[in-house]
Amino acid sequence: MRDTAAKADFNGSILVAHNTQVLYSGGFGKANFETGAAATEKTKYQTGSFSKWVASVVVLRLVDEGKLSLTAPVSTYLPAYRKDTGGQLTLHVLMSHTSGLPNEVIAAFKKDPDLHHYENLSTNDAVARFASGDLAFPPGTRFEYAHSNWIVVEAIIEQITGMTYAQAVDTLFVKPLGLRSSGVMPKDFMTLPNAAQSYSSILPVPKVVPSARTYPFPAFVGAFGGFYSDTADMAVILHRVYDGNFLSETSRKKLWTVNVPAENYTYGGRVQSEAGVKPPHMMSWNNNSNGAHKSLAVHVDDGWDILILNNTTMDQEALNTMGKDILKAIRSD
Numbered sequence: 172m173r174d175t176a177a178k179a180d181f182n183g184s185i186l187v188a189h190n191t192q193v194l195y196s197g198g199f200g201k202a203n204f205e206t207g208a209a210a211t212e213k214t215k216y217q218t219g220s221f222s223k224w225v226a227s228v229v230v231l232r233l234v235d236e237g238k239l240s241l242t243a244p245v246s247t248y249l250p251a252y253r254k255d256t257g258g259q260l261t262l263h264v265l266m267s268h269t270s271g272l273p274n275e276v277i278a279a280f281k282k283d284p285d286l287h288h289y290e291n292l293s294t295n296d297a298v299a300r301f302a303s304g305d306l307a308f309p310p311g312t313r314f315e316y317a318h319s320n321w322i323v324v325e326a327i328i329e330q331i332t333g334m335t336y337a338q339a340v341d342t343l344f345v346k347p348l349g350l351r352s353s354g355v356m357p358k359d360f361m362t363l364p365n366a367a368q369s370y371s372s373i374l375p376v377p378k379v380v381p382s383a384r385t386y387p388f389p390a391f392v393g394a395f396g397g398f399y400s401d402t403a404d405m406a407v408i409l410h411r412v413y414d415g416n417f418l419s420e421t422s423r424k425k426l427w428t429v430n431v432p433a434e435n436y437t438y439g440g441r442v443q444s445e446a447g448v449k450p451p452h453m454m455s456w457n458n459n460s461n462g463a464h465k466s467l468a469v470h471v472d473d474g475w476d477i478l479i480l481n482n483t484t485m486d487q488e489a490l491n492t493m494g495k496d497i498l499k500a501i502r503s504d
Contacts, residue, residue: 172197175496179489182373183481184210186402187497190474191410196402202367202482204377215352215366215399216480218466219459220440222398225344226324227266227439228412231422232343238331241266241425248327251295253303262327264310265320266438267430271306274317290358290387294326294336297391314431321395328394336393348411353400358387360399367482369463380463380484396461402478409470409478413455427453427472445471448502456494458487467494475501 172185172195182200186193198210208214218225233239239248239262246257264270279289279301292300302319325336332339337355345354352365360366369380388397400408411417413426428437435441435456445452455470467490469477477497479490 172497175493175500178496179485179493181479181481181485181493182210182370182483183216183367183479183485184212184214184402185480185497186212186406186476186478187501188406188410188476190414193403193406200373200483201377202365204370204373205368205379208365210367210482211365212402213352213365214480215363215401216466216482217356217360217367217369217396217461217464218398218400218405218468218480219396219461219464221400221405221457221459221466221468222394222396223266223321223439224457224468225340225398225408225439226321226328226394227426228418229328229340229343230262230266230324231418231425231438233328233331235419235422239327245323245327248330249298249323252298252323256303256306259306259310260323261310262324263430265324267436268314268316268320268434269311269431270317270320271308271310271312271315272302272317272319272323273304273307274315274319275304276301276319276322277317289389289391292389292391294322294329294391297322297389298326301391314434314436318395322391325391325394336390337397340393340398348407348417350400350404350407353398353404353408355393355397356388356399358389360388363399365401366399367464367480370483371463373483400480402480405468405478405480406476409455409468409476410474413470413472414474426455445498458491460487465490467491469494469498471498 184198187195196212202210202214241263245260302322440457453472459466463484465481467479
């Protein structure tokens with residue numbers, strides 16, 4: 172693991188587990204260069220788009236409870252949503268990125284990167300502003316990665332549960348799984364104990380990402396980029412969700428079912444076949460980004476979990492290479 176981390180100039184935390192047995196857990200470099208805090212297995216990181224997978228699991232929990240349908244029109248749950256498109260959109264197309272909704276929220280953030288301007292915007296107001304545009308294509312006809320999909324998903328979860336999204340994730344996901352260091356981020360991520368600071372670079376001198384790009388976080392980003400965790404909790408998440416009874420068998424199968432073959436995309440993440448192994452294993456392989464925070468969360472259908480969390484704008488392909496190198500070492504052993 173040291174060789175793998177050194178080759179990638181890695182700064183962050185890594186955990187490798189098989190079923191419930193942790194075979195490696197450790198940190199490299201600093202969680203905070205200003206305070207000198209080391210990166211450890213207890214360091215909390217922003218997980219980026221892994222948040223979409225978490226939101227999908229919450230939806231599937233509500234489906235298992237009979238409170239949601241993946242194929243019911245959005246207007247069933249959000250009566251105020253525009254009627255012409257609300258009757259065409261479903262949770263299935265939203266969580267598969269095949270809805271046709273334009274990615275207006277990212278366009279808005281690119282125009283004005285200061286999230287402070289949106290910190291008090293409610294989820295319903297965010298739906299109206301960033302997720303109610305004219306459809307770019309008929310739902311289900313093609314793939315287009317759009318964060319705006321998940322604002323609608325978040326609004327539906329809030330409407331059905333009567334909770335804020337953060338409360339719903341805590342009630343339906345964090346507490347039932349027994350997680351200790353995970354949740355939906357507060358407005359200021361750095362107020363959390365053991366939170367990793369965000370760095371645009373660490374050589375020759377550590378440079379903190381400007382605060383406007385790290386906090387305050389608006390609540391409506393929760394379902395597409397607001398989940399935080401540490402490596403130990405993420406190993407529990409992957410094992411319990413994929414291999415346990417946290418979801419029904421039907422819902423677990425949906426997380427393995429690729430809805431968009433060209434993108435290997437299922438609900439909130441990607442599934443692919445492990446190359447060079449016979450018989451081939453299926454892998455949930457999610458490479459995620461949230462500003463300076465990068466993460467790789469891998470679960471293989473024979474019980475292996477690989478978690479790599481980083482806070483220094485590391486190249487995402489380098490993360491993939493680290494994951495592949497670790498998996499190769501596992502198979503060679």
